[in-house]
Amino acid sequence: MSKIKIRIVILGHIPHSLNIQKVQNWKSDLFEILSPIDTVNIVGDSDGFEWEFLDENMERQLPVRNGADVLIGVTNVPIQNNYFARRYSDNRVCMTYSTMTDILKYDNIPLENLLLRVIYSVSFVYRRYGNRIPLISESTNFAHDETRGCIFDMNGIKTDVIYSLNKPQLCDSCINTLTNIPQYKVGKNVIAKVQSELKGIKKGLYYRITDLLKKHPIPAIIFSSIFAITLGVIGSTIGRLLWELWIKHWL
Numbered sequence: 001m002s003k004i005k006i007r008i009v010i011l012g013h014i015p016h017s018l019n020i021q022k023v024q025n026w027k028s029d030l031f032e033i034l035s036p037i038d039t040v041n042i043v044g045d046s047d048g049f050e051w052e053f054l055d056e057n058m059e060r061q062l063p064v065r066n067g068a069d070v071l072i073g074v075t076n077v078p079i080q081n082n083y084f085a086r087r088y089s090d091n092r093v094c095m096t097y098s099t100m101t102d103i104l105k106y107d108n109i110p111l112e113n114l115l116l117r118v119i120y121s122v123s124f125v126y127r128r129y130g131n132r133i134p135l136i137s138e139s140t141n142f143a144h145d146e147t148r149g150c151i152f153d154m155n156g157i158k159t160d161v162i163y164s165l166n167k168p169q170l171c172d173s174c175i176n177t178l179t180n181i182p183q184y185k186v187g188k189n190v191i192a193k194v195q196s197e198l199k200g201i202k203k204g205l206y207y208r209i210t211d212l213l214k215k216h217p218i219p220a221i222i223f224s225s226i227f228a229i230t231l232g233v234i235g236s237t238i239g240r241l242l243w244e245l246w247i248k249h250w251l
């Protein structure tokens with residue numbers, strides 16, 4: 001099965017540090033990110049009561065796919081119904097960092113993890129619906145309300161998104177669905193490869209270590225005490241040897 005061609009477009013100004021190069025260089029058996037990742041302006045203002053861009057407005061902001069299978073617009077403005085991703089016509093999706101950045105930064109999650117999760121879920125949706133993204137008006141059931149650390153978590157409570165942005169997965173129910181759709185079944189080898197790729201969507205090493213220490217405080221205290229004592233013994237041994245072999249002969 002050929003890879004899904006994804007075109008990413010930055011829509012307007014992203015006021016914080018998004019390492020888009022990391023996303024550009026991401027390797028997957030499921031999709032490929034087309035180059036270059038372009039930036040286009042947002043024209044006009046919001047038209048919602050909560051300063052959000054309603055669907056018709058956002059439809060006009062998104063550029064055409066230009067040869068890609070799916071276009072994903074990445075923005076920082078709020079979109080309709082306070083969603084962090086919405087589907088539009090002609091296989092186009094928009095994802096926003098509005099209100100999401102604070103949630104991600106509070107839990108030390110790289111901003112790119114959210115975009116990567118959206119790319120994986122959008123790619124599977126594209127396959128599941130026969131190589132097309134269903135319109136927002138279509139009834140769909142690919143997401144589940146329960147938070148399982150799965151890329152198809154609905155995240156109605158937005159802060160729950162953190163559970164699917166550090167080594168996320170496809171849950172058993174989603175795997176079962178994807179591999180049993182008449183006509184559009186996804187191969188088990190692709191599922192296995194993607195499960196492995198998803199493990200690469202994770203926090204930085206420092207924050208993974210601090211998370212581990214917070215999770216197991218007593219072993220952490222014991223280990224750091226043993227480490228400090230060992231370091232002290234090694235230091236005093238080196239000091240004694242230096243004194244015996246070198247320093248005392250100079251005095």
Ligand SMILES: [Zn+2]
Binds near residue numbers: 144148150172174
């Ligand atoms: Zn799932």
